[in-house]
Amino acid sequence: MHHVIVKLIFMLDTNLLFNHFEWVAKKLARKNFVLNFDELNQYNDLRKILQKKIEKLQIDRKNLSKTIILAKSQQINLQSLQKQARLLNQKLILIKSEIRTLKSKIKQYQLSIPNIPDDEIPNGFKDQDNIEIMRWGKVHKYDFKLLDHITLGKLIGGIDLSSASKITGTRFIILKGEIAYLHRALSQFMIDIHIQNHGYIEYYLPYLINVESLYGSGQLPKFYDDLFHTQSVVSVNSSKCSTYTLIPTAEVPLVNIMRSVTVHKNELPIKMVAHTPCFRLEAGTYGYRAHGLIRTHQFDKVELVQVVHPDQSVQALEEITNHAEKILQLLELPYRKMLLCAGNISFTSCKTYDLEVWLPARNEYCEISSCSNIRDFQSRRINARFKDGINKRSKLLHTLNASGVAVGRALVAILENYQLENGCIKIPEVLSPYMNGMTHIHYQNK
Secondary structure, three states: OOOOOOOOOOOHHHHHHOOOHHHHHHHHOOOOOOOOOHHHHHHHHHHHHHHHHHHHHHHHHHHHHHHHHHHOOOOOOOOHOOHHHHHHHHHHHHHHHHHHHHHHHHHHHHHOOOOOOOOOOOOOOOOOHHHEEEEEOOOOOOOOOOOHHHHHHHHHEEEEEHHHHHOOOOOOOOHHHHHHHHHHHHHHHHHHHHOOOOOEEEEEOOEOOOOOHHHHOOOOOOOOOOOEEEEEOOOOOOOEEEEEOOOOOOOOHHOOOOOOOOHHHHHOOEEEEEEEEEEOOOOOOOHHHHOOOOOEEEEEEEEEEEEOHHHHHHHHHHHHHHHHHHHHOOOOEEEEEEEOOOOOOOOOOOOEEEHHHHHOOOEEEEEEEEEEEEEOOHHHHOOOEEEEOOOOOEEEOOOHHHEEHHHHHHHHHHHHHOOOOOOEEOOOOHHHHHHOOOOEEEOOOO
């Protein structure tokens, strides 16, 4: 699958890449990406040579065809001329095959080039290089022994890791009873806020996606090994298979709704929201940071995507981040806002804010939302454009995405921040209407 090259426009402007190579290379070095211009240039020079050979052979074939027609009219023996024609066609087939392979290599390399980071974000590759922008909420002091979310979940009888491991494997979870109810209430609450307060349109999406969608959103080729891929036989009597991938985030299908779409500027901004499960291999070693619900192979997330005019994407990043922050504020969960350094932002991002919620049992902040400006990186891949009604030429749109927010981590934060000494969990006031007026979740042994 990762060797498939689909018909997508390159992620970076090729004029920028070839005409301002040193500038691009310097910018991408901030992401720890080494731009190999010599390799790219060699590919491109060879492509031009092969293209000239094709053009010459096509001219030779055209001239030979005229000679054959003339020879037929004069009843001249055609065997020698027909042999020349066959040889020409064979050469053309071989060179066209070479140039297809070469173009595939060029495109694969270009698809591996990440987005250019904004100048205003800091340099660096470590968490310590990120910049703290602000903190919100009061971190409570507890005068009793704090329990982590797994211990709390077991006492309540609502988190079952062993059954999940038996059914599927490690790093999967089962929620039940009032914990499952709280998890569902959270996702419904988030969706409602984003629709009613911020003007997003809700989408129900496929959880399986095709290879074009993965290339279009920038998941491929870089993240092939981080994804869950499926393969199914089309029919019992057929050896043909259909290959899909489970979505790593709703961003992928939401962005691809705009693939090969041109809108009028008056339709902008387009604001989309979806609640979906997300599936990720998360192959790294995270130690205690992967404990419980913090890093699982399947988790729920409310995702925000905005498609905007290029002049508006800088401001739209502040807006979409504020929308994610509003969820944490309404839940009264302490958090901090971080501006990520160039080496920490994603492959597709040019600027990212992370929101980190306070987890008292760990005595640290934990990422719960990532909010990114992608500019025209994805739009260039999927050919998403707009027209302003004045100029005939369409222009590339800008896309942004944000977790609005990760449901499982919000559940963790509520369990730990709202635990009480008397053996129960207080339900945040804004969630009580979503839980039939419930105000507390009690331990089973109380």
